[in-house]
Amino acid sequence: MxxxxxxxxxxxxxxxxxxxxxxxxxxxxxxxxxxxxxxxxxxxxxxxxxxxxxxxxxxxxxxxxxxxxxxxxxxxxxxxxxxxxxxxxxxxxxxxxxxxxxxxxxxxxxxxxxxxxxxxxxxxxxxxxxxxxxxxxxxxxxxxxxxxxxxxxxxxxxxxxxxxxxxxxxxxxxxxxxxxxxxxxxxxxxxxxxxxxxxxxxxxxxxxxxxxxxxxxxxxxxxxxxxxxxxxxxIFKLGVSKETSVQSVIHGSGDGKFSFAGPVPASQLAALTANPNAKSRTLEAGGGSIDQVAINTSKPTLADLRVRQAINLATDKASYLVASGGRNRGSIATTNIPPALEGYEKFDVLPAPETGDVAKAKTLLAEAGHANGLDLVLVHQNSAEVTAQAQALQAGWQRAGIRVTLRSVDRPTYTDITMHQDGSGYDLALSRWQADFPSPYSMLQPSFSSKEIGKGGYNASRLADPTVDAAIDNATRQVDPAAAKAAWANADRLITALAPNVPLINSVNTWIYxxxxxxxxxxxxxxxxxxxxxxxxx
Known part of the structure; x- marks a missing residue:
């Protein structure tokens, strides 16, 4: 932290x-x-x-x-x-x-x-x-x-x-x-x-x-x-934007002296840094959530492991981090259990520079029959910050011939496309996933269990793999903390090796009080x- x-x-x-x-x-x-x-x-x-x-x-x-x-x-x-x-x-x-x-x-x-x-x-x-x-x-x-x-x-x-x-x-x-x-x-x-x-x-x-x-x-x-x-x-004051609440707390105006605001939007982080008084009243904490791109494995092209690996390797995570607000907004992620949770083990099944490995991505695409690249659609929520993040990813993938069309939608539409429809409306989905309680279960089961595909489930990767389901089930049953930690770490390695998503950053929240x-x-x-x-x- x-x-x-x-x-x-x-x-x-x-x-x-x-x-x-x-x-x-x-x-x-x-x-x-x-x-x-x-x-x-x-x-x-x-x-x-x-x-x-x-x-x-x-x-x-x-x-x-x-x-x-x-x-x-x-x-x-x-x-x-x-x-x-x-x-x-x-x-x-x-x-x-x-x-x-x-x-x-x-x-x-x-x-x-x-x-x-x-x-x-x-x-x-x-x-x-x-x-x-x-x-x-x-x-x-x-x-x-x-x-x-x-x-x-x-x-x-x-x-x-x-x-x-x-x-x-x-x-x-x-x-x-x-x-x-x-x-x-x-x-x-x-x-x-x-x-x-x-x-x-x-x-x-x-x-x-x-x-x-x-x-x-x-x-x-x-x-x-x-x-x-x-x-x-x-008092809960309703309908107040984050930008407005941050400004109120920075200046202590109105009820800002006895309030707090956050997570601070990326667009306002520079203002906090430049204001010594405000900077002294900020806290940064994180490591329990992951920004990620889900890869829709139900699509025939994306069912090929080599294609999913190529997307991972072509991703410019460093540019994504810059678009998110820089190093104080997180660290580069390579796993699906974030560092703040028990069961986290640091590993990287697809090692590459933070800016990606374009040459290796092109080689994998060629092996999979896509020497001329491929065309995909990424769906994301339509805020200014998320749009900037999506554009950074788009530029990174373009270097390897992965041509991505951005589909910007409101939150209800995003939820409907990724959680309720049949999966035909997207190839990639940009999101942040935070555990609902401090256990790897809350990270891995909702995102990768076959039970969570469609019908309101959160498995936007639409991964349906019996070995993954078995590993999640085994870890779920562990009551002993040490055994549970080992079982979840094993499940994370198995899932990440299948490349159903691109872990981007272990995100950090900034708060001002x-x-x-x-x-x-x-x-x-x-x-x-x-x-x-x-x-x-x-």
Whole structure:
């Protein structure tokens, strides 16, 4: 992890004094014009927005310079298993309450999880749906049916029965769908406006382009050692562009003194570097996500390994990095597990200079019957930064006779083309993939399992290889950390050798925080600030 921090910073990855006052208002800018707070529909990380008002069975502990670890939240521990990871048991802490003072029960957690299966509440993480027995056919509780693989035998006990051993289950129960929801207060059409809180804050107001959180009087810090709950209020300001929020924090204008912004766009990085005061309030962290080009292996031309290897070798990764903002935006990637995750091993199955090996790429193309080059289509999202990145790739490939037409589309269209359609609309797809929790499973399974092709899956490479599926399955079943690390490293080598994509850079996020913030922590993974530990300076 890189850092560029103020004089009052004590450790890399954290900004501001560890001393703070109770009180004040923290402002968090949001690009979207709306904010749905329903936990069933959320793909929030465990340390961001939802964590302020929705607690789950576990959460994440982030400390400067240390790996993220799962820790108990509503539960007394991170889970126990007696059958090698197929059955997991949790016990709720005593004294847990909703914002209205009613007790939180295991039944509320079970109901909250069940509602995440309802089609009208889609959009959240799907990991639990893949592993809970019966999850593939369950459609939620609104027709009176329940998921038998989630048991709540009493008010404090939860038992989860999985269809296979899964060592990462303690990470899964930190996701928003595991927040308790009281059935009597649930209206699936409106619950996302004012969810019933279990965290230190509750929704107080939604008006004038903002969502205001106030203190939850029934949150007991004795049951929650993770959240500091410093500010009296937290305001999410909606419809604010990253450029605008960065400028506000740089100058401390308006509420910028008690706010933060990021990831900072590449176009504004130079302004931070040139401003000593702003530079002293920036943090850089990363290594848990990868910028990549998926190669559509379902296309006959791209089914040839030699062609995919040629595309990899012809890629000018150095120019891509420049287009992304330079060396402070990441490091050249050669693997599909990034450095911040357990299981990462540094290797390069197609060694080449950072600018590529054009001669070798041409040789491989000729061997594959494409001595005159080939024509491909790359689909990418239509922001200015991504377009510049795509153009840098296009120029690099052109040197080897790989003529690439750029297809710029909005995000919904990109998602439809790569995840839902039959794959005919693109040859290459430019994207960034970040793990949803700090395990290689979250990097490799969604991107390369044959189960994730089409129908909303993320396997844009459309790789369907039995040996890859077997390697992912073997690593998934490992409960012992050392065995899991070795198995995932083996899977990464196998996948990368098949060249279904071009790993470009291990990306880094840059954040700027206001001069009035304390305890602004950005770990290497997920390279996002820990919302529930941010406080204000006295």
């Amino acid at each position: 890189l850092s560029a921090c103020g004089a009052n910073q004590q450790e890399p990855g954290a900004a501001g004094s560890t001393e703070f006052k109770k009180g004040g208002t923290l402002t968090i800018p949001v690009e979207s014009a709306s904010l749905d707070l329903d936990p069933a529909k959320s793909s929030n990380l465990a340390i961001t927005t939802q964590s302020l008002f929705n607690r789950r069975l576990t959460t994440w502990r982030t400390e400067p310079g240390k790996p993220v670890v799962p820790v108990p939240d509503l539960a007394t521990d991170t889970g126990s298993t007696t059958d090698g990871g197929k059955t997991w048991k949790y016990t709720l802490k005593p004294g847990l309450k909703f914002e209205d003072g009613t007790p939180v029960t295991a039944g509320d957690v079970k109901y909250g999880l069940e509602r995440s299966f309802a089609p009208l509440l889609s959009g959240g993480f799907n990991y639990h749906k893949q592993f809970l027995i019966g999850g593939d056919s369950y459609a939620g509780p609104y027709d009176g049916k329940h998921l038998d693989s989630v048991e709540a035998p009493d008010d404090s006990t939860l038992i989860f029965k999985l269809n296979q051993a899964f060592g990462d289950w303690p990470w899964i129960v930190s996701q928003p769908a595991f927040a308790p929801v009281p059935k009597a207060k649930d209206n699936p059409q409106t619950y996302g406006k004012t969810p019933v809180a279990t965290g230190p804050y509750r929704v107080a107001d939604r008006a004038d382009g903002q969502v205001v959180l106030e203190r939850n009087p029934h949150w007991d810090p004795k049951t929650d050692s993770n959240r500091t709950a410093g500010p009296d209020k937290v 206001g001069a009035g913030l304390a305890n602004f922590i950005v770990p290497p993974f997920p390279a996002y600030p820990n919302y529930f530990r941010i406080s204000l300076l006295p």
